[in-house]
Amino acid sequence: xxxxxxxxxxxxxxxxxxxxxxxxxxxxxxxxxxxxxxxxxxxxxxxxxxxxxxxxxxxxxxxxxxxxxxxxxxxxxxxxxxxxxxxxxxxxxxxxxxxxxxxxxxxxxxxxxxxxxxxxxxxxxxxxxxxxxxxxxxxxxxxxxxxxxxxxxxxxxxxxxxxxxxxxxxxxxxxxxxxxxxxxxxxxxxxxxxxxxxxxxxxxxxxxxxxxxxxxxxxxxxxxxxxxxxxxxxxxxxxxxxxxxxxxxxxxxxxxxxxxxxxxxxxxxxxxxxxxxxxxxxxxxxxxxxxxxxxxxxxxxxxxxxxxxxxxxxxxxxxxxxxxxxxxxxxxxxxxxxxx
Amino acid sequence: xxxxxxxxxxxxxxxxxxxxxxxxxxxxxxxxxxxxxxxxxxxxxxxxxxxxxxxxxxxxxxxxxxxxxxxxxxxxxxxxxxxxxxxxxxxxxxxxxxxxxxxxxxxxxxxxxxxxxxxxxxxxxxxxxxxxxxxxxxxxxxxxxxxxxxxxxxxxxxxxxxxxxxxxxxxxxxxxxxxxxxxxxxxxxxxxxxxxxxxxxxxxxxxxxxxxxxxxxxxxxxxxxxxxxxxxxxxxxxxxxxxxxxxxxxxxxxxxxxxxxxxxxxxxxxxxxxx
Numbered sequence: 101x102x103x104x105x106x107x108x109x110x111x112x113x114x115x116x117x118x119x120x121x122x123x124x125x126x127x128x129x130x131x132x133x134x135x136x137x138x139x140x141x142x143x144x145x146x147x148x149x150x151x152x153x154x155x156x157x158x159x160x161x162x163x164x165x166x167x168x169x170x171x172x173x174x175x176x177x178x179x180x181x182x183x184x185x186x187x188x189x190x191x192x193x194x195x196x197x198x199x200x201x202x203x204x205x206x207x208x209x210x211x212x213x214x215x216x217x218x219x220x221x222x223x224x225x226x227x228x229x230x231x232x233x234x235x236x237x238x239x240x241x242x243x244x245x246x247x248x249x250x251x252x253x254x255x256x257x258x259x260x261x262x263x264x265x266x267x268x269x270x271x272x273x274x275x276x277x278x279x280x281x282x283x284x285x286x287x288x289x290x291x292x293x294x295x296x297x298x299x300x301x302x303x304x305x306x307x308x309x310x311x312x313x314x315x316x317x318x319x320x321x322x323x324x325x326x327x328x329x330x331x332x333x334x335x336x337x338x339x340x341x342x343x344x345x346x347x348x349x350x351x352x353x354x355x356x357x358x359x360x361x362x363x364x365x366x367x368x369x370x371x372x373x374x375x376x377x378x379x380x381x382x383x384x385x386x387x388x389x390x391x392x393x394x395x396x397x398x399x400x401x402x403x404x405x406x407x408x409x410x411x412x413x414x415x416x417x418x419x420x421x422x423x424x425x426x427x428x429x430x431x432x433x434x435x436x437x438x439x440x
Numbered sequence: 441x442x443x444x445x446x447x448x449x450x451x452x453x454x455x456x457x458x459x460x461x462x463x464x465x466x467x468x469x470x471x472x473x474x475x476x477x478x479x480x481x482x483x484x485x486x487x488x489x490x491x492x493x494x495x496x497x498x499x500x501x502x503x504x505x506x507x508x509x510x511x512x513x514x515x516x517x518x519x520x521x522x523x524x525x526x527x528x529x530x531x532x533x534x535x536x537x538x539x540x541x542x543x544x545x546x547x548x549x550x551x552x553x554x555x556x557x558x559x560x561x562x563x564x565x566x567x568x569x570x571x572x573x574x575x576x577x578x579x580x581x582x583x584x585x586x587x588x589x590x591x592x593x594x595x596x597x598x599x600x601x602x603x604x605x606x607x608x609x610x611x612x613x614x615x616x617x618x619x620x621x622x623x624x625x626x627x628x629x630x631x632x633x634x635x636x637x638x639x640x641x642x643x644x645x646x647x648x649x650x651x652x653x654x655x656x657x658x659x660x661x662x663x664x665x666x667x668x669x670x671x672x673x674x675x676x677x678x679x680x681x682x683x684x685x686x687x688x689x690x691x692x693x694x695x696x697x698x699x700x701x702x703x704x705x706x707x708x709x710x711x712x713x714x715x
Contacts, residue, residue, distance in 0.1 A: 142573040217595040219629070222574045226583060227593040239584035267584040268575040347595050348638050349692050 122146035122259060127207065130284035131293060133322050136207035138221060138279060145276045148258035151440070153277025155255060156270070158439050161245045162225075163191055163235035170228065170274075173200040176437055179364035179428075180204060180281065186375030190234040197233075197341060199375035201360060202368040204283040204431065208323055214357045214373045216329060217347045221278060222271045243270060283363050283431040284322070291425070292321075300425065307422025310415050315362075317400055324362040324426065330398040331355040333391030333407065334372060341373065355396050363426045380423060384416045471553035473656040476663040476714060477515070477546040477561075479536050481508055484671045490538060498675035501682045503607035503620065505670060508538040509590060510601040510701075511565050511580070512546065514644075518558040520653065525552055533565065533580045535590065545663075556654040559664050560646040563701065564600030567627040567642070592625060595690055599625040600641060601701055603673060610686040620686040622673065624694045624701075641698035647707040654710055661715075665708040668701075676700035 125145045129136060157174075160166040173188050174180040180203035182188060188196035198214050212218040218227055229235045229242060246252040246265045253263040260269050288308075290298040300308065311319075318326055329344040336355070344353035357373045371377040377386065391401050391408035401408055411419070431437075481488045483495040488505060496502050512534045515527040526532075527548050537543045569581065577583065581598070583591040590599045601624040610618040628640030647666065654662050674680045678696035680688075688694055 139573065142575060213594070218593075219571065219596060220574070223593070223596045226591075227596075230593045238588065240588055243584050266578075267582050268573075268577070270584075271574050346690070349690070 122148040125150055125280070127279060128282075130282060130289070130322070133284065134208065137210045138207040138275075140207075140279075143222070143272050143275055143279075145279060146259060148255070149260070149273050149276040150280055150436075152252075152255045152259045153273040153275070154437070154440050155251070156274055157277050161249070162229055162237065162242050164237040164241075165191060167191060168235050170225070171439065173228075173234070174203050176434075177367070177432060178202070179283070179368045179432060180437075181368035184369070186370050188234060190231070191236045194233040194236075196231070198373050199370065202364060203278060204281045204363065205323060205361065206281065207279050209327060211327070211358065215344045215347050216358055222268075222275050225271060225274050239267065239270075243267065246270070277437075281431075281437055283428040285430045286363065286426045286428040288422075288425040289322075289428070301421065303418045303421035304425050306414075307418035307420070308425075310411075310419055311422050314409050314411070314415070315419070318359050318398075319362050325359045327359065329353065329356040329358055330400075331357075331394060331396045332372075332387075333394055333397050333401050334374075334376070334386070335390070335392050336394055337374070343373065352396060355394055356398075362423060364428055364432065366424050366427050367432060380420055381416070384411055384419060387411060388416070467553040467657050469552075471658040472550040473553050473658050474661040475517075475548045475551045475654075475656055476661060477512075477548070477559070478663055478665050479512075479544050479546075479668055480665060480708060481538050481544075481668045481670065484669060488538065488670060495671065497671060497682070498679050499681045499683070501607050501609040503605050503610075503682060505538070505603065505605040507602055507604040508670065510536050510563055511590065511598060512536055512561050512563065513569070514560075514562040514566055515546075515548065516560040517551070517554075517556045517654070517656075518560070520555045520557050524560075525554065525556075527551065529569075533569070535580045535586055551656050553656050553658060556649070556656065558646055558648045559654070560644055562642060562644050563698075563705075564625070564627070564642045565598040567629055567640075570597050570627045570629060592623075592690065595626075595638075597625050597627055597629060599623045600643075601625075601698070603670065607682045607686070610682040611684060613686075618686070620682045621689070622694075622697050623689040624698050626690065626694060639692065639695055641694055643698055643702035645702065645705045647705070649707065649710060652710050655712065660713045663711040663714040665711065667706050667708040669704050669706070672704035673697065673701045676703035 123146055125147055127140060127145055156162065157170045160169045162169060168191050173182045175183050177183065182200035185200065187198055188200045190196060201214065206221050210219060212221065212224045213227070218224050226239050229237050229239060243265050252265065256265055256269060257263045259273060287298065291300055318330060320326055340355060342354050344356040345351070366380065369378055371380070371383050377383050387409045388411040389408060393407060483493065486493065486495065491504060491506055494502055494504055513532050514529060515532050517525045519525065534546045535543060565581065569577070580586045587598065590602060592599060601622070603622045604620065606619045608618055610620045612618050624641050626638050626641050628637050628642070647664065654664065656662060677699040680697060680700065685693055688697055
């Protein structure tokens with residue numbers, strides 16, 4: 101009897117001191133995926149936290165003049181990349197130097213950006229916010245705008261119990277939203293899971309075979325990236341972007357960039373770190389005939405005395421057919437990720 | 441037992457004054473005291489005057505200082521018998537900013553009483569804290585708060601040491617201005633696949649007190665006065681020339697600057713008790 105009474109007392113206290121605990125949302129690792137690398141123990145995902153992150157992702161207040169939100173350069177229909185833009189297009193029509201990467205399956209990434217300069221998803225948004233060509237704003241001013249906003253204090257209260265707008269709460273909310281952006285339901289995935297009625301066409305099946313033979317070392321399933329930094333032999337520009345070397349300051353990292361995922365790749369043109377190729381056909385032709393003998397060229401692209409990857413016209417046709425099977429319509433149209 | 445009785449008798453006999461005398465020399469192992477560390481930023485034998493002060497570096501270049509900030513962290517004390525006492529790391533991150541007089545004196549509370557012969561601290565933010573969850577980076581380390589301007593978002597990590605100003609000899613920027621900017625960070629991090637380490641500019645300074653002893657007691661607040669000489673930033677180990685490299689940020693030359701400023705901190709004085 102005594103023990104029950106104590107428990108009741110504790111329960112009573114906690115309802116007074118802390119408001120309703122937000123409902124936790126479970127992050128599910130898709131079948132066949134490795135364990136995520138994101139430290140989830142530090143960021144429990146809740147419905148209210150996710151919705152706060154979603155509101156922030158779509159809000160121009162994160163930029164200096166209110167004109168640019170995360171979603172401007174990361175559009176859902178383009179797999180959260182910037183449709184039709186070679187390099188990122190930010191505030192005052194300023195242009196960045198690199199192509200906005202597609203966002204999904206971020207829980208499996210330990211390095212962000214083309215150069216891997218950020219090691220934690222939580223620390224990724226400040227880079228876009230503070231970049232003069234993107235949002236050109238300071239983090240403290242963003243937080244101040246949110247504090248004065250008519251809707252955010254309540255959203256922070258729902259997500260975290262109080263209205264305090266702190267750096268960590270702000271960044272963790274964005275992470276909660278972005279972490280849930282999982283793409284694992286393409287035709288390819290359903291085929292691999294042997295779902296009823298899902299078959300590959302002859303071209304798609306042949307494309308998968310060619311892919312496994314010629315592309316999968318750098319773009320292995322299920323993430324379709326090995327998450328490494330490589331130089332794929334692009335023709336150098338007059339002042340080449342040194343990529344990874346800008347972070348590590350090491351000669352061996354010059355001209356290397358993070359290998360992008362090929363999931364939803366048909367929806368996220370243009371391609372390469374500087375968006376120089378407008379179509380996948382041009383990308384394939386680059387690997388077939390365009391690979392340059394640049395410093396630090398990835399050894400995989402220079403084997404048996406041949407630069408690049410020999411691709412016949414048939415190879416290219418079937419590869420394109422296969423790459424289309426990586427399009428995940430349910431992800432691209434998932435209402436949870438759209439403008440709130 | 442007998443000794444305790446004797447001591448009790450001693451206290452009873454000599455009363456309050458006797459106690460004070462006794463405590464001046466001894467202390468209990470569980471006593472805690474306060475320690476202050478005061479940074480005095482100078483330029484050689486001159487006091488550092490922001491903006492208007494004009495100084496000459498080892499390369500003969502004249503310069504002024506408009507910004508001077510650095511992180512001091514991971515504070516440790518070495519006792520007379522060689523034991524290292526670490527101040528709780530969680531509370532051990534301070535940002536010294538020459539333009540904010542209140543930031544120049546660090547106050548460490550609940551330091552174990554003892555006789556200390558050396559003080560060690562890091563200039564910068566250690567790699568562990570640099571990679572710690574963002575929720576653990578509050579106070580001085582809040583990138584939207586006190587650490588604003590002392591953090592690289594695109595190459596994530598804290599700037600350890602920031603010194604800016606102008607020099608007529610500095611190599612002009614594209615807009616013709618002759619400012620210099622040293623922003624030194626990088627903790628030997630990098631978590632690529634495979635892992636690649638960036639350069640490591642973390643520096644520890646140890647100030648030995650020689651024959652002097654820093655006495656921390658529960659009723660006394662000693663202060664370590666530290667002198668930081670900005671002239672040495674240009675010449676401790678390498679001679680830096682503003683005419684050649686006025687802007688050093690994420691750059692291999694940052695290692696030269698950090699090697700220099702590691703030698704810029706010296707012991708100025710020990711004060712046994714300050715208000």
